[in-house]
Amino acid sequence: MTPARFPTLAAAAAAMILSGAAGAAEVAPTHDLPFPEGTPTVVARVETAPVARAGDAADDPAIWVNPKDPALSAVIGTDKKGGLYVYDLAGKPLQFLANGRMNNVDLRAGFRLGGREVVLVTASDRTNKAIAILTLDPETRQLADVADGVQESDLSDPYGLCMYRDRKGGETYVFVNDPTGLVRQWRLVATPAGKVRAEVVRSFALNSQVEGCVADDETGALYIGEEDVGLWRFGAAPNAGDRRRLVAAIKDNPMWKADFEGVGLWAGKGGRGYIVVSSQGDNTYAVFDRGGRNRYRGSFAIAPDPASGIDGVSETDGLDVVSAPLPGFPRGLLVTQDGYNVSPSENQNFKFVSWADVATQLKLD
Numbered sequence: 254m255t256p257a258r259f260p261t262l263a264a265a266a267a268a269m270i271l272s273g274a275a276g277a278a279e280v281a282p283t284h285d286l287p288f289p290e291g292t293p294t295v296v297a298r299v300e301t302a303p304v305a306r307a308g309d310a311a312d313d314p315a316i317w318v319n320p321k322d323p324a325l326s327a328v329i330g331t332d333k334k335g336g337l338y339v340y341d342l343a344g345k346p347l348q349f350l351a352n353g354r355m356n357n358v359d360l361r362a363g364f365r366l367g368g369r370e371v372v373l374v375t376a377s378d379r380t381n382k383a384i385a386i387l388t389l390d391p392e393t394r395q396l397a398d399v400a401d402g403v404q405e406s407d408l409s410d411p412y413g414l415c416m417y418r419d420r421k422g423g424e425t426y427v428f429v430n431d432p433t434g435l436v437r438q439w440r441l442v443a444t445p446a447g448k449v450r451a452e453v454v455r456s457f458a459l460n461s462q463v464e465g466c467v468a469d470d471e472t473g474a475l476y477i478g479e480e481d482v483g484l485w486r487f488g489a490a491p492n493a494g495d496r497r498r499l500v501a502a503i504k505d506n507p508m509w510k511a512d513f514e515g516v517g518l519w520a521g522k523g524g525r526g527y528i529v530v531s532s533q534g535d536n537t538y539a540v541f542d543r544g545g546r547n548r549y550r551g552s553f554a555i556a557p558d559p560a561s562g563i564d565g566v567s568e569t570d571g572l573d574v575v576s577a578p579l580p581g582f583p584r585g586l587l588v589t590q591d592g593y594n595v596s597p598s599e600n601q602n603f604k605f606v607s608w609a610d611v612a613t614q615l616k617l618d
């Protein structure tokens with residue numbers, strides 16, 4: 254499959270619009286960006302309300318599956334210019350928490366805090382160069398700050414973020430990286446007063462800018478996207494050192510185009526499943542096996558749906574995916590940030606894709 258020629262003028266114009274040159278008014282984009290001809294496509298089933306900030310503002314989602322009532326699950330999305338949204342499965346905002354420039358967000362349920370189990374949420378906080386730590390109330394689906402004061406990251410600019418639960422030891426960790434390629438890991442510790450603090454346990458470095466990451470709690474793998482290089486696999490345990498394997502080098506496949514951005518895990522039963530990576534440079538998503546040597550299974554794009562009026566998805570930053578069946582998403586939900594929320598032209602938002610559609614298109618199990 255050969256990549257189509259991109260309409261470079263249109264793409265450049267769109268890029269200029271979103272880069273928001275100093276003093277220039279930010280003009281909303283009017284069209285999605287193209288993906289290579291012949292790429293298998295799916296459509297988004299739901300799109301969220303636009304974020305309040307113009308330009309490149311929405312960035313990264315995290316999906317919470319409600320174990321009691323899947324219909325009352327939630328999607329948290331960052332507005333990197335000002336805070337965190339919580340959306341319901343129809344894409345309607347339930348909350349906006351203006352807690353600063355939150356870049357990436359992730360969560361783990363079942364964290365012991367104050368004598369009960371809570372849904373713990375962390376976000377990379379560029380305002381305070383810190384790790385924001387919150388809970389998501391399963392009844393009200395509202396976020397509340399539980400950090401034991403500002404949890405300083407000691408990073409130049411906290412950027413990508415993902416969480417890890419050690420299935421054996423039960424500890425919960427958070428990884429945060431910065432644009433120099435530095436990655437740090439912290440253990441999240443409950444205090445007697447019912448707050449949470451972050452204790453650094455490990456640091457390692459890649460050679461260039463990193464951001465998207467995901468940890469696999471069952472296999473102990475940590476996947477990190479080095480934006481111009483490819484997808485790396487590390488160990489997620491704090492004593493895993495800096496041993497790594499390059500799962501996919503962008504230069505090795507014409508369907509992969511820098512930046513590699515959001516990374517997510519569709520975790521099936523018995524260690525089966527898939528890793529999904531946003532190939533931002535050609536507006537596609539690459540899918541790899543979760544197990545073995547992480548074989549490449551193919552790529553897909555999210556096209557506009559004339560029937561629903563929901564536009565396609567371009568230039569995705571962050572994404573998240575779950576395998577749990579949710580209403581309207583029988584084999585799980587993929588949420589992607591959309592760089593160009595058009596028809597009509599509005600601020601950026603997040604799109605909800607049914608994993609069943611992806612599985613059909615790529616002939617996955």
Ligand code: CA
Nearest residue numbers: 309568570592
């Ligand atoms: Ca962006």
Ligand code: CA
Nearest residue numbers: 313314315358
């Ligand atoms: Ca995320």
Ligand code: CA
Nearest residue numbers: 464480512514
């Ligand atoms: Ca990035």
Ligand code: CA
Nearest residue numbers: 564565593594
């Ligand atoms: Ca779009």
Ligand code: CA
Nearest residue numbers: 564594595596
């Ligand atoms: Ca739209």
